[in-house]
Amino acid sequence: MNFANLSWPWLLAGAAGLAGLLYVLQQLRIRYTEVAVPTAMFWREAARDAPVRVFRRRFRHWLAYLLSLLICWLLWLGLAEPRVDDPESGQYYVLFLDGSAHMSAPGALERAIESVRDDLRSLPDDQREVIWGGARNLKLLNADEESLLFDRRVDGLMPEGAPSAVEEQLDLLALPGAYPESVRLIIYGRAPVSAEVLDGLPEGVQVQRAQGLEEPGPNRGIVAMGLGTAASGRWDAVDVLVRLEATGNLSTLPGDVELSLDGAPLSGAVIRDAPPDGFVLRDIPTAGGLLEVRLSEPDALPADNVAQLRLPERRQFKVAVSATLGSVLVDAVQADPGLMLAGDDPEVVFRRAGEAFGGDLSAVEFAPMNEQEAAFEIQYTGNPDAESALRDSLQGLGLNLIDGAGLAAETGRPVSVQTSGGESKSISVWLELLDERFNFTVSRAFPLFVSRAARWLIEEDAVYSYLAAGRLAPDESSEFALTGPGDSATRLLGADLPPARSGTLEAPDGGLSYPVSLLSTAVTTAQTGVELPAFAPAGAGLAGPSLLALLLILAALALLALEWYAYQRGMMP
Numbered sequence: 104m105n106f107a108n109l110s111w112p113w114l115l116a117g118a119a120g121l122a123g124l125l126y127v128l129q130q131l132r133i134r135y136t137e138v139a140v141p142t143a144m145f146w147r148e149a150a151r152d153a154p155v156r157v158f159r160r161r162f163r164h165w166l167a168y169l170l171s172l173l174i175c176w177l178l179w180l181g182l183a184e185p186r187v188d189d190p191e192s193g194q195y196y197v198l199f200l201d202g203s204a205h206m207s208a209p210g211a212l213e214r215a216i217e218s219v220r221d222d223l224r225s226l227p228d229d230q231r232e233v234i235w236g237g238a239r240n241l242k243l244l245n246a247d248e249e250s251l252l253f254d255r256r257v258d259g260l261m262p263e264g265a266p267s268a269v270e271e272q273l274d275l276l277a278l279p280g281a282y283p284e285s286v287r288l289i290i291y292g293r294a295p296v297s298a299e300v301l302d303g304l305p306e307g308v309q310v311q312r313a314q315g316l317e318e319p320g321p322n323r324g325i326v327a328m329g330l331g332t333a334a335s336g337r338w339d340a341v342d343v344l345v346r347l348e349a350t351g352n353l354s355t356l357p358g359d360v361e362l363s364l365d366g367a368p369l370s371g372a373v374i375r376d377a378p379p380d381g382f383v384l385r386d387i388p389t390a391g392g393l394l395e396v397r398l399s400e401p402d403a404l405p406a407d408n409v410a411q412l413r414l415p416e417r418r419q420f421k422v423a424v425s426a427t428l429g430s431v432l433v434d435a436v437q438a439d440p441g442l443m444l445a446g447d448d449p450e451v452v453f454r455r456a457g458e459a460f461g462g463d464l465s466a467v468e469f470a471p472m473n474e475q476e477a478a479f480e481i482q483y484t485g486n487p488d489a490e491s492a493l494r495d496s497l498q499g500l501g502l503n504l505i506d507g508a509g510l511a512a513e514t515g516r517p518v519s520v521q522t523s524g525g526e527s528k529s530i531s532v533w534l535e536l537l538d539e540r541f542n543f544t545v546s547r548a549f550p551l552f553v554s555r556a557a558r559w560l561i562e563e564d565a566v567y568s569y570l571a572a573g574r575l576a577p578d579e580s581s582e583f584a585l586t587g588p589g590d591s592a593t594r595l596l597g598a599d600l601p602p603a604r605s606g607t608l609e610a611p612d613g614g615l616s617y618p619v620s621l622l623s624t625a626v627t628t629a630q631t632g633v634e635l636p637a638f639a640p641a642g643a644g645l646a647g648p649s650l651l652a653l654l655l656i657l658a659a660l661a662l663l664a665l666e667w668y669a670y671q672r673g674m675m676p
Contacts, residue, residue, distance in 0.1 A: 201292020321351025324407025
């Protein structure tokens, strides 16, 4: 047996205290003694010899004491709310309190917390725990901990701007040995669960949703926002796509959308419809500003009414080309509006290997085939693993677009890429690839290689087409990605992990900060996934504690009536 309001030590201590207190009160009583005196002048002496309130030297009324003690003990047990455990005592309960953006509607989280608090009274302390399901799942209450600790730990918690992580908790439940074989997860909130995840759970894991879940009202939110190259061809501008979703009677038209750049209203932006349910901002200048899109009209969920993007900062880089390399490199540099041929103070140079041109500047060097084993030798800084460095070099420098088989057939040697770590960045290429006999200089990969090689050596800031909570950042292969060569977008986080919540993400080098937006269709449209069975404490196989407590109180009242009857009949003092 367990108790909802008191632990066993407090219950026993209270019972012992009641026994001692009643013993003292049973001794300290008002007793009236009839004394016959011959005259009133002896009344004072009689009152002194027979005081009204005294401690008796000998305990005489044991039955009266035991009856009073039984009544108090029944009331004390009723206050503790005893409960009878389910005969299937192996059942373990995980109460998942949804703290994601799904619960950002006013009052939704408060109602869920109250529901968890009520159900904790009905579950055995050693067979339940509470999980906070925000951006990351955290344990609020361990098994065997007092339920009163839940109130302290939940104080001040607010919904987080993140998709729900309930499926991560389900993955943990499915791990062998992580939880008892028979475990039940109860979701308090609107966290969605997919049918695929449910089908992959072990037989002993059950998933239910708490009762009293209210449907949110009409809602509209921003579910996608990303930047891409400008359709106009401008190298110093980008286009921004914004997509909306709506439920109820709300519209996805951009009528009440507020646009701002670095906190000031964005004026002169060209807006074009982009069906379905979206629009495009054309030719937004790439000056490194913070672009914000906000929905001004209130709706059910405020968490999805704002999204932000960090715009790239485009500038022309000064490049110098050695006269010994011919005009093909000059033509490729001039084809990129972001590169400018400069004779003075260049930032990067193209030269022959061993040539003094450019001095100690970062350089793309061209060496004869007989002096270099690999066609492309790339030296990187930092400590990425070899596989990541190779992947970044192929994609970031456009080498994946090279016709390697054709070049190998023409040169008679395999065309390969070799990477190594060093104190500075450098690129070395076969000099013969600049010859007109080979197809490298006339392929679409050549101008891309020249452009990205210069930017990679200058270490241009990486650009992310979007950063969304709970999703990996896009890499170079994405349709709208503008990530700088060699800078994997996910490596912004220091690991291949998605940003946990909306807000601001700082770059590891302490440079730019990148905004993270919610951008979740599941949150905006109030998706809950597959329909789950409803959970109620009585349905969990536990006896109703309130009924048992009521029976104890009624029994105490019945004994109290019996005591009064016996007193009136003179059967007890």
